[in-house]
Amino acid sequence: MHFTICHELDAPLDAVELAVLSPxxxxxxxxxxxxxESVVTVEHALEGGELLRVLRFQASAPLPIFKGYPVTRDAMSWEERSTYRLADxxxxxEVTPKAQWRSYFxxxxxxxxxxxxxxxxxxxxDGDIEIRLHLLGPLVERLALAEVQRTYDAEADTLRELVSA
Incomplete structure (x- = not known):
């Protein structure tokens, strides 16, 4: 499933970029x-005009569709690895779940x-989410996308705070 999420911020690009680069x-x-439950910075290195950032996310609960099923804590943890280029x-x-869950997501x-x-x-x-679950895949993708939207909405609010700080 492909998605595009846009936010407009009342600040110049340079100020927003500094907020994006902030640890x-x-x-x-x-x-x-x-x-x-948590977002932990695993790596944050700015070298040669590029920021390599790795964030480890831990969800506090499974998606509502999985309530009542034995979903392990590892299944709700992932890392987001990004390389931000100042030039452009x-x-x-890329989002990487724990090894045992990579064949599904x-x-x-x-x-x-x-x-x-x-x-x-x-x-x-702009991104793509693919969840490979028999029969439930498309439904779980839509539910996951709703969480992704909420997370990027919250990130936009966080950027606004960092710009005004």
Whole structure:
């Protein structure tokens, strides 16, 4: 399932980019998304005009469709690895679940900041989610996408806070 999520921020691209590069982004995000127990920065290295960031996410509960099923804690944990390039104000990202769950889930995409004519900035995330579960895959993809949307909405709020701090 392909998705595009856009947010417009009332700040210039340079200020938003500094917020995107901030090591505070992940930890602050965890406090804004009810479904997340934690977001831990595993790696945050800015070298040669590129930021390599790895965030480890731990969900607090399985998706509602899985309530009543024995879903392990590992199944609700994943890492997001992204490489943000200052030259084009964009990154590529990939979500990696724990090894035993990789055959069921895949997600990757791009993240781009765009300068708007009025001194504002658009943040655009394009991605794909693939969940390989017999019969339930498409339904779980839609539920997962709703959580992804909530998370990117919260990230946009976090960027606004970081820009104004």
């Amino acid at each position: 505070e982004l992940g930890p602050r995000l965890a406090s804004k998304v009810a479904a997340l 104000h964009a990154s590529s990202w 895949r997600s990757r995409g791009t993240y781009r900041l765009e300068r708007l004519p009025d001194g504002r900035t658009r943040r655009r995330v």
